[in-house]
Amino acid sequence: MHFKRRYILVFSFFAAFLVYLLVHYAILILGSDQPPPLRQIPSLPERGSILDRNGRYLALQIRFADVSVWRPSINDVDLLANEIAVIIDMTPDEIRKRISDSESNFLYLRRQIDDATARRLTSLLQEKKIRGVMVQPIVGRVYPERNLASQVVGFVGDRNNGLEGIEFAFNNVLSGMDSEGRGSHVVLTIDTYVQHILQQVSAKTMEETKAEAVIFVAMDPRSGEILGSASLPDYDPNNIRASDPNTRMNRPVIWAFEPGSTFKVFSIAALMDTGAINRNTTFFCNGIYTPSRGTPINCLGRHGNVTAREIIISSCNAGAAYASDNISSSAFYQMLSNFGFGIRTGAGSPGETAGYFVPSSAWSERSKPTIAFGQEIAVSAYQILQATSAIANNGVLVPPKIVSKIVSADGRTETEWQGEPSRRIISAETARALRSYMADTASTGAMGSRAGVQDMSLGVKTGTAQIIDPVTRRYSETDFIASCVAFLPSEEPTLILYIAVIKPQGVIFGSRIAAPAIREAAESLIDYLGIPRGRNPQIDHPPTVNIPAGRLPAVETRIPDFTGLAKRTLLPLLMRSDLNVEIRGDGWVRRQYPRPGTPVENGMTIILELE
Numbered sequence: 001m002h003f004k005r006r007y008i009l010v011f012s013f014f015a016a017f018l019v020y021l022l023v024h025y026a027i028l029i030l031g032s033d034q035p036p037p038l039r040q041i042p043s044l045p046e047r048g049s050i051l052d053r054n055g056r057y058l059a060l061q062i063r064f065a066d067v068s069v070w071r072p073s074i075n076d077v078d079l080l081a082n083e084i085a086v087i088i089d090m091t092p093d094e095i096r097k098r099i100s101d102s103e104s105n106f107l108y109l110r111r112q113i114d115d116a117t118a119r120r121l122t123s124l125l126q127e128k129k130i131r132g133v134m135v136q137p138i139v140g141r142v143y144p145e146r147n148l149a150s151q152v153v154g155f156v157g158d159r160n161n162g163l164e165g166i167e168f169a170f171n172n173v174l175s176g177m178d179s180e181g182r183g184s185h186v187v188l189t190i191d192t193y194v195q196h197i198l199q200q201v202s203a204k205t206m207e208e209t210k211a212e213a214v215i216f217v218a219m220d221p222r223s224g225e226i227l228g229s230a231s232l233p234d235y236d237p238n239n240i241r242a243s244d245p246n247t248r249m250n251r252p253v254i255w256a257f258e259p260g261s262t263f264k265v266f267s268i269a270a271l272m273d274t275g276a277i278n279r280n281t282t283f284f285c286n287g288i289y290t291p292s293r294g295t296p297i298n299c300l301g302r303h304g305n306v307t308a309r310e311i312i313i314s315s316c317n318a319g320a321a322y323a324s325d326n327i328s329s330s331a332f333y334q335m336l337s338n339f340g341f342g343i344r345t346g347a348g349s350p351g352e353t354a355g356y357f358v359p360s361s362a363w364s365e366r367s368k369p370t371i372a373f374g375q376e377i378a379v380s381a382y383q384i385l386q387a388t389s390a391i392a393n394n395g396v397l398v399p400p401k402i403v404s405k406i407v408s409a410d411g412r413t414e415t416e417w418q419g420e421p422s423r424r425i426i427s428a429e430t431a432r433a434l435r436s437y438m439a440d441t442a443s444t445g446a447m448g449s450r451a452g453v454q455d456m457s458l459g460v461k462t463g464t465a466q467i468i469d470p471v472t473r474r475y476s477e478t479d480f481i482a483s484c485v486a487f488l489p490s491e492e493p494t495l496i497l498y499i500a501v502i503k504p505q506g507v508i509f510g511s512r513i514a515a516p517a518i519r520e521a522a523e524s525l526i527d528y529l530g531i532p533r534g535r536n537p538q539i540d541h542p543p544t545v546n547i548p549a550g551r552l553p554a555v556e557t558r559i560p561d562f563t564g565l566a567k568r569t570l571l572p573l574l575m576r577s578d579l580n581v582e583i584r585g586d587g588w589v590r591r592q593y594p595r596p597g598t599p600v601e602n603g604m605t606i607i608l609e610l611e
Contacts, residue, residue: 046409047141048174048183050153050166052192053225053404057144058153059167059237061160064140065118067110067133069099074132083128087121088113109133112140141167143237149195151250152188152229152349152402155237164248166403169350173406182409189225189404193528193593194218196605198230201521202499206232209482209504209513215251216499216521219385219400221392221487224419226347226385226402227495229253253349256356256378257500260465260510261315262485263374266387268308268320269434270335273426276327279433282307289321294365297321312437312461313446321369329368333360336371338425339387340397346420347382348402355379374465384498388485391435391459392493394428435459439490451486451515453522455534459490460518462510467503479503484514488522494531497521528593528607555579561596562589562608570608578602585610 050059067088074080077099081092088110098109113121115137122135141156154165162171166186176183202214218228231251235243249255271277285303290296299318303310311319324332337343342357356378360367370376382400390397401419408414438459441448448460463483466475483500487493499514499521507513526533552569553560555576562570566588573581579600584607591609 046176046182047139047156047160048176048185048409050174051185051187052149052190052195053188053227054191055187056192058149058188058190058192059141059143061139062142063115063118064112064138065115065121066108066136066138067113067118067121068106068108068136070132070134071099071102071105071107072132074099076130079128080130080133083124083130084121084133087117087124112138141237145192146236146238147234148192148199149188149190149229150234150237151231151248152190153237155240165250165349169348170403170406176409184409185407187404187407189227189402190229191227193605193607194228194525195230197521197524197528198228199232199234201517202230202232204520205499205501205513205517209501209506211501211505212503213251214499214501215255215381216517217252217381217385217497218521218525219389219496221389221398221493221496224386224389224398224400224422225404226382226400229402250349250351251502252381253347254351254353254380256353256380257467257481257502258375258377258465259379259384260374260463260481260483261317262384262461262463262483262510263377263379264312264315264320264372265391265434265438265461265485266336266339266341267324267332267372267374268311268437269391269426269430270332270339271323271327272308272433273430274327274331274335276331277308277323279308281323281326283311283319283322285316285318285322287318289318289369291321291365291369297366297369308433309437309440312434313441315447315462317373320372324368324372327368329360329363332368332371333357333363335425336377338397339390340383340399341377341379341387345380345382345386345399347400348417348419352382353380355383374463381498381500384485385496388487388496388498390425391431391438392487392496393422393431395424395426395431396422397425398422435487435490435493438487442486442490447511448484448486448515450511451484451518451522453488453519453526456488456522456526456531457490458486458488458518458522459493460484460486460515462515464508464510480508482508482510482512482514484510484518486518486522488526488531495522495525495529497525524594527591527595530591555600557600559592559594559596559598559600559606562592565589567610573606580605582607583610584608587611 047061049057051057077096081095085092085095118135125133152165154167155163156167157163162168170186174183198216202216206214214232216230219226229252233247235247282305285299285306287299287302288296299316303314303316306316306319342355344352344354367376385400399420403417405417406415438461439457442452442458442460448462451458451460465481467479469476481500481502482504485498487496497518499517501514504513552572567586570583587610589608590611593607
């Protein structure tokens with residue numbers, strides 16, 4: 001009996017609930033004049049920002065609002081349309097048509113209007129007693145620098161969760177899930193000015209060569225900090241719908257490719273460091289490498305007798321192949337693995353590739369000599385930077401990193417981001433020898449001479465690699481990758497640059513199209529990063545200086561010299577719509593970038609540092 005009463009009670013409850021639902025939806029269908037309840041936003045913590053190394057915002061959260069209409073509540077559609085049209089940037093006719101054509105009682109008029117506009121609209125609705133319009137506050141993500149480093153930064157989805165890039169990799173940190181509170185800020189190693197230069201040069205190179213894509217990266221070899229990481233084509237994360245997987249691809253991290261002759265730097269270093277060859281070991285190149293078994297390998301020239309130095313300077317494939325005969329496959333594989341090939345760098349970006357480098361047990365008779373000059377191995381741009389750091393740092397490999405630190409929402413706590421540990425992989429003597437060879441490669445008449453910068457010593461190696469046709473599974477006769485890696489100054493490098501031009505049309509050689517791009521970027525970055533030139537050494541100066549009163553010089557076809565001008569004199573520059581001007585510090589101009597005399601381009605960035 002007791003069980004029967006309980007059964008009747010439960011049944012009655014569900015029956016009543018069902019009746020309630022039927023009545024509720026009947027009212028909605030028949031047209032109630034009451035609007036539906038607003039969609040509630042999950043009470044998520046405020047998402048932290050993403051900033052560059054100088055504190056410039058690359059991603060930040062701001063308040064938006066959605067403007068919607070509940071048709072049964074509208075008391076005067078003409079009043080509604082005429083009054084709110086200007087505020088939400090629509091015409092009255094557009095609003096009336098949207099309302100009349102809607103098949104639903106509920107519809108959105110505008111999505112994601114800014115907070116100030118939402119406040120104005122709310123006040124107007126109250127003042128004019130306009131019914132049927134709802135302003136629903138939401139939060140959204142904004143990317144102030146638009147395309148700049150967009151593949152590195154990534155983007156969020158509708159629920160403010162990271163979907164790609166740093167937004168995805170550090171979603172828990174940015175969202176506050178790890179701290180059970182407001183999201184922390186992620187500070188990158190990227191410098192927006194360096195990034196701007198790399199993207200600017202990449203765009204120019206891509207246009208001139210009609211290339212399919214361009215990769216351009218910069219790293220400080222001493223710390224492993226990635227200063228710039230460009231990948232074109234790119235996209236604007238503020239407008240995801242206009243992008244596609246190709247424009248969103250973070251090529252420097254996730255794309256693996258055969259490096260070609262730039263790889264000779266690391267294979268020769270491996271051979272020298274193991275004692276398989278030395279500075280004076282000689283090989284004869286008659287234009288072809290003939291193995292004991294297997295198919296002969298062609299060289300681009302007949303170089304005659306070559307040592308390790310000539311193999312690098314002349315980019316001799318046959319010499320590199322013959323040199324590899326002096327080492328066992330297992331020892332060669334181990335040394336190249338020590339350089340980080342076949343292993344993810346752990347730089348901090350998601351989706352990183354390990355490349356393609358199979359163990360020596362799976363090599364064919366042809367594998368060792370072809371790997372020696374950059375075939376039958378696939379690498380990422382970050383792996384090239386990492387391996388080059390060992391040459392730059394006297395044998396100590398410093399892994400790259402893209403994140404500098406995590407800063408708490410209140411700014412009181414900073415946690416340095418720890419990348420992978422540094423390690424010695426070759427001797428300082430071997431590293432110095434390779435730096436010397438690469439510096440000779442940048443000299444007049446050598447393969448990398450087009451990368452040379454006046455009054456600055458560079459170490460350079462260019463490369464031109466074939467691309468495997470996915471249909472035939474053979475090397476394409478038309479598709480190539482032109483590349484160049486460089487560090488400067490060659491004696492004690494503080495900057496590594498690497499560019500890869502993917503599928504250029506016409507001229508395909510790295511020495512012809514990649515090396516000049518290195519020079520152009522280096523010319524701007526040397527002064528900005530404070531790397532002393534031979535013609536402009538750093539010198540001591542007296543403690544007092546004379547400050548000229550001066551007037552603001554005209555900025556017309558070329559950048560003038562702003563040195564010595566006071567901050568107040570510079571303020572009119574901020575009103576220019578055709579230039580982006582950053583004034584850093586107080587006092588008088590001590591440094592400027594670009595240098596005086598640089599041609600003026602629409603939209604270019606001018607940085608003025610004051611002391």
